[in-house]
Amino acid sequence: MNLKELYQEIILEHGKNPRNLRKTEGFNKDAKGNNPLCGDNVHVYLKLNGQKIVEDASFEGSGCAISMASASIMTDLIKGKNEHEAKEIVEDFLGMIKENPELQSKYLSEDEKTKLMCLSGVKQYPMRVKCATLSWHTMVSAFDEKMEEVKTEN
Amino acid sequence: MKIDQIKKEFPIFDEKIQNNDLVYLDSANSSQKPKIVVDRINEFYTKQFSNVGRSVHYLAVAATNLYENTRTSVQKYINAKDKNEIVFTKGATEALNLVANTLGQSYLQEGDEVLITELEHHSNYVPWHFLRKSKNIKINFAEINKECEITLEEIEKKITQKTKLISITHLSNVTGAILPVKEITQLAHSKGIIVVVDGCQGAPHLKLDMQELDCDFYAISCHKMYGPTGLGVLYGKKKWLEELPPYQGGGGMINEVKKDRISYGELPNKYEAGTMATAQVIAFDQSIKFLESIGIENVMKHESDLVEYGQELLQKNNSVKLIGNPKNKGGVLSFTIEGVHPHDIATILDEDGVAIRAGHHCCQILHDKLNIPASARASVGIYNTKEDLDQLNQSINNCKKIFNL
Numbered sequence A: 001m002n003l004k005e006l007y008q009e010i011i012l013e014h015g016k017n018p019r020n021l022r023k024t025e026g027f028n029k030d031a032k033g034n035n036p037l038c039g040d041n042v043h044v045y046l047k048l049n050g051q052k053i054v055e056d057a058s059f060e061g062s063g064c065a066i067s068m069a070s071a072s073i074m075t076d077l078i079k080g081k082n083e084h085e086a087k088e089i090v091e092d093f094l095g096m097i098k099e100n101p102e103l104q105s106k107y108l109s110e111d112e113k114t115k116l117m118c119l120s121g122v123k124q125y126p127m128r129v130k131c132a133t134l135s136w137h138t139m140v141s142a143f144d145e146k147m148e149e150v151k152t153e154n
Numbered sequence B: 001m002k003i004d005q006i007k008k009e010f011p012i013f014d015e016k017i018q019n020n021d022l023v024y025l026d027s028a029n030s031s032q033k034p035k036i037v038v039d040r041i042n043e044f045y046t047k048q049f050s051n052v053g054r055s056v057h058y059l060a061v062a063a064t065n066l067y068e069n070t071r072t073s074v075q076k077y078i079n080a081k082d083k084n085e086i087v088f089t090k091g092a093t094e095a096l097n098l099v100a101n102t103l104g105q106s107y108l109q110e111g112d113e114v115l116i117t118e119l120e121h122h123s124n125y126v127p128w129h130f131l132r133k134s135k136n137i138k139i140n141f142a143e144i145n146k147e148c149e150i151t152l153e154e155i156e157k158k159i160t161q162k163t164k165l166i167s168i169t170h171l172s173n174v175t176g177a178i179l180p181v182k183e184i185t186q187l188a189h190s191k192g193i194i195v196v197v198d199g200c201q202g203a204p205h206l207k208l209d210m211q212e213l214d215c216d217f218y219a220i221s222c223h224k225m226y227g228p229t230g231l232g233v234l235y236g237k238k239k240w241l242e243e244l245p246p247y248q249g250g251g252g253m254i255n256e257v258k259k260d261r262i263s264y265g266e267l268p269n270k271y272e273a274g275t276m277a278t279a280q281v282i283a284f285d286q287s288i289k290f291l292e293s294i295g296i297e298n299v300m301k302h303e304s305d306l307v308e309y310g311q312e313l314l315q316k317n318n319s320v321k322l323i324g325n326p327k328n329k330g331g332v333l334s335f336t337i338e339g340v341h342p343h344d345i346a347t348i349l350d351e352d353g354v355a356i357r358a359g360h361h362c363c364q365i366l367h368d369k370l371n372i373p374a375s376a377r378a379s380v381g382i383y384n385t386k387e388d389l390d391q392l393n394q395s396i397n398n399c400k401k402i403f404n405l
């Protein structure tokens, strides 16, 4: 166990000053997620343009440093990707958070991979995995236009 | 009273938890178990096991006697008038569901009002919500004051002509506020209102005297009382338990079963359908003996010293904000740290072996009222020391350091 790995500077920084913590104007996809055990909640907004590319992504909600940082980093790097790319990145991220040692998606730049890998410390804290994954599941739900709220069980 | 000696009776404190000594500050959630309780379960299963109340063989008779002995011990411990006023359940949650369900079947009518408080645990709200759905009763909430207390005056203010029942916690599992249950009961009874008490946090930490409190029902959670999980106690005044219908149907609770009619058993069997948590009931006798051997006055003194000490420590720690400041307070310290989410606090404290709880502690109504999604909670038991609270404070400082506060 290593707290330093879990709470890296970049996570603390994103947790404290989350990017895209707002509601996208003119969003055309959104979904809510909540973590009933912790009371954490998130609302993800996406704005897709005519070519189905994410023009803007944002979120509202409250939660721990891990969940805020995760949502912050996610909404940043998903901009400019299309649905297919975004979903592949989600799969890659979820795989990494649970077991894979590295990220593999060709849709992620090295810089983006480095940023996301900062969340890999969560692996050692099984109770906290759902904090890191809530916003990602919620984004998928927004793409799929699922009406019911996402509830994370890891 | 030597706390080191008492602590030695709990085997868990001999364990290293992730290479740390355990600083267990989560007793409001569930207490640790003394060796005599653990041993009793083992002994019963290895040397004395039989189901109770059904067979005439030697072991069955002996087990039945042991089971009933605990009932008598509980009766004495809480000073109930009659042994049959003690019903075993699977937990306080089931005890409260039993009360709501049976009162809903035969006593509460559409339009009747049930008064609860903003401090209630979900298990003292959701069962009444079921009746709001099925019987159209109304639920009113007595509100907390600035110190997060529920006063007698507030209860009085919220009573209406239609109030039939008041259901309140004895001691808040978040703010530690101790409610004036005796006074509330006097007031309620003067208006013909029934009083149900969620005694989960009261029973392990306060002196219990049912005849003095005079409430109609009192729910106890044995796993918070140095006892086994899967067990609760419902105290109910005999007149109510006799008058109300059964809760669950099955073996053990019946008198006579025919194709066209069924009659139910007498108390306490009437409310104990099916095979009960036999080993747990028998071991719970040892929990009571354990508490009696210390003496509840000593427990109360020790825990109130601890909470006073902890409160002072945390008040002095800037960026820590304690939730509520009730005059009459049990061993619960809930807090937030500006800039650190409770889950992050709990994870960081855990690294030092400090076990606390983070979340809404099954009290969403209260957290909504306080406008916070969650809080961190340190709660004490008989085995805790001032050193534990020093460690808590030190780990909180570490947490602040990690978050650059």
Ligand SMILES: Cc1ncc(COP(=O)(O)O)c(C=O)c1O
Residues within 6 Å of the ligand: B028, B029, B090, B091, B092, B093, B094, B121, B123, B124, B169, B172, B173, B198, B200, B201, B220, B221, B222, B223, B231, B232, B362
């Ligand atoms: C105030 C309060 N009420 C009810 C409960 C539920 O008790 P049990 O676990 O015995 O069902 C708890 C424990 O979580 C509690 O703290």
